[in-house]
Amino acid sequence: xxxxxxxxxxxxxxxxxxxxxxxxxxxxxxxxxxxxxxxxxxxxxxxxxxxxxxxxxxxxxxxxxxxxxxxxxxxxxxxxxxxxxxxxxxxxxxxxxxxxxxxxxxxxxxxxxxxxxxxxxxxxxxxxxxxxxxxxxxxxxxxxxxxxxxxxxxxxxxxxxxxxxxxxxxxxxxxxxxxxxxxxxxxxxxxxxxxxxxxxxxxxxxxxxxxxxxxxxxxxxxxxxxxxxxxxxxxxxxxxxxxxxxxxxxxxxxxxxxxxxxxxxxxxxxxxxxxxxxxxxxxxxxxxxxxxxxxxxxxxxxxxxxxxxxxxxxxxxxxxxxxxxxxxxxxxxxxxxxxxxxxxxxxxxxxxxxxxxxxxxxxxxxxxxxxxxxxxxxxxxxxxxxxxxxxxxxxxxxxxxxxxxxxxxxxxxxxxxx
Amino acid sequence: xxxxxxxxxxxxxxxxxxxxxxxxxxxxxxxxxxxxxxxxxxxxxxxxxxxxxxxxxxxxxxxxxxxxxxxxxxxxxxxxxxxxxxxxxxxxxxxxxxxxxxxxxxxxxxxxxxxxxxxxxxxxxxxxxxxxxxxxxxxxxxxxxxxxxxxxxxxxxxxxxxxxxxxxxxxxxxxxxxxxxxxxxxxxxxxxxxxxxxxxxxxxxxxxxxxxxxxxxxxxxxxxxxxxxxxxxxxxxxxx
Numbered sequence: 029x030x031x032x033x034x035x036x037x038x039x040x041x042x043x044x045x046x047x048x049x050x051x052x053x054x055x056x057x058x059x060x061x062x063x064x065x066x067x068x069x070x071x072x073x074x075x076x077x078x079x080x081x082x083x084x085x086x087x088x089x090x091x092x093x094x095x096x097x098x099x100x101x102x103x104x105x106x107x108x109x110x111x112x113x114x115x116x117x118x119x120x121x122x123x124x125x126x127x128x129x130x131x132x133x134x135x136x137x138x139x140x141x142x143x144x145x146x147x148x149x150x151x152x153x154x155x156x157x158x159x160x161x162x163x164x165x166x167x168x169x170x171x172x173x174x175x176x177x178x179x180x181x182x183x184x185x186x187x188x189x190x191x192x193x194x195x196x197x198x199x200x201x202x203x204x205x206x207x208x209x210x211x212x213x214x215x216x217x218x219x220x221x222x223x224x225x226x227x228x229x230x231x232x233x234x235x236x237x238x239x240x241x242x243x244x245x246x247x248x249x250x251x252x253x254x255x256x257x258x259x260x261x262x263x264x265x266x267x268x269x270x271x272x273x274x275x276x277x278x279x280x281x282x283x284x285x286x287x288x289x290x291x292x293x294x295x296x297x298x299x300x301x302x303x304x305x306x307x308x309x310x311x312x313x314x315x316x317x318x319x320x321x322x323x324x325x326x327x328x329x330x331x332x333x334x335x336x337x338x339x340x341x342x343x344x345x346x347x348x349x350x351x352x353x354x355x356x357x358x359x360x361x362x363x364x365x366x367x368x369x370x371x372x373x374x375x376x377x378x379x380x381x382x383x384x385x386x387x388x389x390x391x392x393x394x395x396x397x398x399x400x401x402x403x404x405x406x407x408x409x410x411x412x413x414x415x416x417x418x419x420x421x422x423x424x425x426x427x428x429x430x431x432x433x434x435x436x437x438x439x440x441x442x443x444x445x446x
Numbered sequence: 447x448x449x450x451x452x453x454x455x456x457x458x459x460x461x462x463x464x465x466x467x468x469x470x471x472x473x474x475x476x477x478x479x480x481x482x483x484x485x486x487x488x489x490x491x492x493x494x495x496x497x498x499x500x501x502x503x504x505x506x507x508x509x510x511x512x513x514x515x516x517x518x519x520x521x522x523x524x525x526x527x528x529x530x531x532x533x534x535x536x537x538x539x540x541x542x543x544x545x546x547x548x549x550x551x552x553x554x555x556x557x558x559x560x561x562x563x564x565x566x567x568x569x570x571x572x573x574x575x576x577x578x579x580x581x582x583x584x585x586x587x588x589x590x591x592x593x594x595x596x597x598x599x600x601x602x603x604x605x606x607x608x609x610x611x612x613x614x615x616x617x618x619x620x621x622x623x624x625x626x627x628x629x630x631x632x633x634x635x636x637x638x639x640x641x642x643x644x645x646x647x648x649x650x651x652x653x654x655x656x657x658x659x660x661x662x663x664x665x666x667x668x669x670x671x672x673x674x675x676x677x678x679x680x681x682x683x684x685x686x
Contacts, residue, residue, distance in 0.1 A: 054607035057467040057587055207474045207578030219472035219580060370575060375525045377511050383574075411510035411655075415608070428469040431585045 032074050032099040037088045038227050043420050046226045051420065058427040059093035067097040067430065068149035072112070072158035074101045078222060078349065079155050079178055085225050085419050090426070100145045102159045108137040112158045118185035119157065119192070126187035134191075138162060147171075151430050153203075160195040172433045175199040178222070180209040180346055180367060200433070205347045206368040218429060221371065222347045223422040224356060224413070229325035231356055234333060242330035246286075246316055253283035253396055256335040258328055258353075260289045261301040261319075264344045266364075268301075269385050271308045271315065273341065276389035278314075281396050285309075288318040288331055332357050337395055337402070341388050342366055352417040355379065355409030360402035362391040372417065378409040459636035462592035463628075465602045468613040470503055470582045477579040482527055483569040485519070486558040488579050494547040495581035501541050501550060502620070503582045506612040509656040516652065517541075518577075519554060526573040532561040541616065542651070545623045586613070596637065596674075600667050603629070608656045615659065616651055629663065642670045 044052050069087060073080050083099050090097045104112075111130045118124035138161030147165040154162055155176045166173045175196055181189070181204070189211075196202060196213065203218045204210040210217050224231055243250050255274055259265040267287050274285040287305065302317070309315040320327055332338060338354035338361050345367030352372055354361050361379035363369045373379035380391035395402040415421070477492055479485040489497075500518035508515050515521060516537035524533035535557045544550040562569040589610065593599040603611070614628040622631060630643035645666050649659050 050605055050607045050610075053605065054467050054469075054610065057589055058469055058585075061587070204474060207478075207580060208576065210474045210578075212476050217474040219474050365575065370525075374508075374511070374515070374521065377508075377515055381525075408510060412508070415507050415510065424469055425471060428471040428583075428585050431469070431587075432471050432583050435585070 032083075032087070032101060034084060034088050037092075038085065038225075040089055040092050042227060047414065047418065047420055055093060055420065055424060055427065058424065058431065059090075059095065061434070062427065062430055063094035064096055065151070065430070065434075066149035067095050067151045067153070068147065069097070069099045069153050069155065070102060070145065070147075070159050070162060071099075071155035072102050072104070072109075074099075081225075081228075082223065082419070082422065083155075085228075086423055086426070089419070089423050093423075093427075095430075096149075098149070102137070102141045102145065102162070104137040104141075104158070107133050108158075115157055115188050115192070116179065118188040119179055119181060121183035121185065124185045124188060131191055135161060138164075151433065153426075154199075157192055160192060163195050163198045166198065172437065173199045174201045174203060174218075174429070174433075176203040176220075177209070178205060178346075180206075181211050182208055184211075201429075203429075206371055209368075220422065220425040220429070221368075221417055222349055223417050223419045224349055224352050225419045226356060230329050231353060232329070234326070234329055238326070239330045239334050242327055243334050246318055248284060248286060248316055248334070250334065253281060253336040254286060254334055255283055255337050255339055255392060256286040256288065256331055257339040257341065258288050258332065258350050259340070259342070261287075261298045261305065263297075263301055264342060265289075266341045266343050267305045268308055269343075269388070270339055270341050271305060272385045273339070273388040273392065274315070276386065277392045277396070280393055283336070283396070284314040284316065286316045286318065286331060286335070288316075288320055288328065290320060328353075329357075332359060335359055337362060337392055339388065339392070340364065340369060341382070341385075342369070345369055348372065349417075351379075352413050355406070356413045356417075358403075358406035358410045360395050360405045361409060362388055362395065364388075372412070373409075374412070377405070378412045379405055457637065458594045459632070461632075461636050462594045463599055463602070463632045463636070465589040465591040465593070465606065465610065466586050466613060467589045467607065467610050468584060468586045469609060470499075470584055472499065473581040473583055475579045475581055479577040479579075480572055481570050482523070482529065482532070482558060482562050485523070485527075485577060486555060486562060488577070489519070489551060489555050489558060492579045493581055494551075495583070496579050497547050497551050497554070498617075498620070499580050499582040501539075501554075502617050505541065505651065506609065506616070506656070509608065509612070509651070512653050512655060522573070522575075522577045526575045526577070527568075527571070528574070529561070529568060532557065535561070540652070542619065542625070545619050545625060547620065596639075596667060596671055599629075599633075600664065600671070603660065603664060603667075606660075611656055611660055615649075615663075639670060642666060 069083055071079050087097055087099045111133045142162060142165050147162060150171050152171055152173045153176050154160060156178055163173055199215055201216040201218055203220045205222050257270045261267060305317060332354050338359045340348060340351050340363035342364050347368030351361055351363055351369055361373055362382060363373050365381040365383060373381055375381045382388040382391050475496060477488045479488045504518045520533045520536035523529050523536060539553055591602050593602045618628040626647050630647040633639045634643035646663050649662050651659055
């Protein structure tokens with residue numbers, strides 16, 4: 029029984045309608061040799077954020093397959109989470125001035141959690157930098173420890189990475205979301221893409237009436253092309269660039285632009301970006317800037333489904349799962365070739381990549397002029413997500429990882445016996 | 447086992463066909479390339495598991511792309527290095543022609559070496575994004591299903607996942623070291639159905655998705671079954 033309680037459990041068989049019986053049967057076959065084996069997932073939050081969202085689905089599914097899996101959440105004071113947020117930004121390459129007290133806070137809370145969390149499973153998966161220090165609980169030969177990094181480590185702050193690497197190098201492997209996010213490490217590095225849940229409120233099928241109702245609520249005309257970007261009001265998502273691209277497209281097509289993101293009221297930088305966006309959009313009633321409530325998955329789903337083209341014009345990006353969400357809904361996507369986006373958008377196959385405002389505008393115009401190509405990209409994008417970016421694929425990768433580690437353990441044991 | 451004859455009830459194979467389940471884990475290697483020269487060096491140095499990953503394995507995970515997608519090397523040369531002619535040459539390599547990774551590696555290297563020799567000005571031109579060499583770690587498990595007859599074979603193939611179907615139909619060439627696949631090999635050698643085996647081996651995986659390739663295979667097997675039912679009017683064999 030996992031210490032984290034799950035709000036809802038979706039049985040594996042429900043996914044058969046999405047991926048087919050054969051794929052479900054395959055998961056059961058892969059899980060069979062792992063029945064009863066203990067697995068522990070550890071992260072730093074039970075709610076909010078992509079990692080918690082993913083574990084909320086993954087852990088119950090693995091449990092249903094017979095794994096003895098539990099999910100532990102580390103605890104920490106405000107000072108700890110301030111430090112780890114600073115570390116997070118620094119690992120993303122943002123400026124950071126190394127402070128020895130920060131490293132002490134990190135060590136101290138990891139130490140406290142070492143006493144609190146029973147880290148005795150055969151496979152221990154530690155998610156992200158916050159609990160990385162728990163590796164000190166590893167006893168040689170007893171269990172297999174893997175560090176799952178969900179962030180982009182391609183240009184980290186040297187001081188923070190050097191500190192963290194001391195822990196990471198003690199793991200038996202690290203998992204990254206994309207090859208370009210990885211570091212040159214001496215331990216094996218594995219690739220597991222993040223994933224979306226096709227049965228979640230954000231991705232499930234919707235009644236057309238509900239989609240129309242959402243459009244009416246925000247005064248969006250369903251009869252004219254709708255271009256949409258769903259993202260925070262963050263400079264790195266370049267909402268101003270999206271408006272500029274739309275303004276170019278607008279010379280050729282009578283279309284609308286929807287920019288929808290969470291409320292920026294408690295985020296000073298977000299509020300400033302929102303002001304800038306409203307400034308460049310001023311006077312155009314066809315630009316809808318929507319500040320959605322913090323958790324509005326059905327509205328996001330409806331807006332994506334109603335869109336003619338979905339845009340993700342980020343200047344920098346993590347994996348960018350909103351792209352997979354749009355592709356899953358068979359939407360043609362025009363996106364920047366940054367972060368994990370090119371893994372999802374294979375140029376001219378599952379969407380269009382662009383490198384500038386002008387390029388983004390050009391690709392949108394091209395797709396509006398060639399709806400048959402847009403439809404084909406949307407169909408292929410859907411297949412791409414189905415093959416590679418669904419929660420069931422994620423589950424399969426973890427099962428394969430545990431089977432691989434298991435095989436290595438057996439090989440090591442048989443070597444010792446020789 | 448007796449050779450099969452038309453109009454005779456199908457025999458039971460002595461050696462059953464054993465269905466497997468397969469899963470791949472991707473390992474990120476420490477090799478990457480930002481230019482064609484670096485790609486060539488990477489192709490020369492990388493592991494066999496890496497060549498397999500970017501050719502055999504990638505075709506499986508992108509099987510739904512039936513126009514213009516062949517392997518990761520060709521896609522990178524096209525989309526990031528912007529060298530269409532070389533991309534075409536790399537994409538034209540058909541993995542079904544290879545029964546060893548060494549031979550495939552030689553041809554990939556040859557294509558890049560020839561091109562950079564002919565156009566040295568492009569050899570060191572920086573690509574938009576780097577190419578990251580990865581490797582496939584394969585895990586296979588018995589599916590718990592065997593076939594001794596054509597009927598059992600048919601029902602087994604229907605139950606296979608995409609990955610398992612691909613494992614038996616495409617990557618098997620590397621295991622068998624033959625220009626054929628597990629299905630055709632068993633049908634020809636254990637049931638004596640050489641013509642059916644050949645027709646199945648002709649199914650083009652580059653212009654079919656895994657679903658449509660499987661549907662074609664199943665149709666061919668169904669047709670073969672009907673041929674062996676005495677009361678059924680025989681149909682002419684259809685081209686795949």
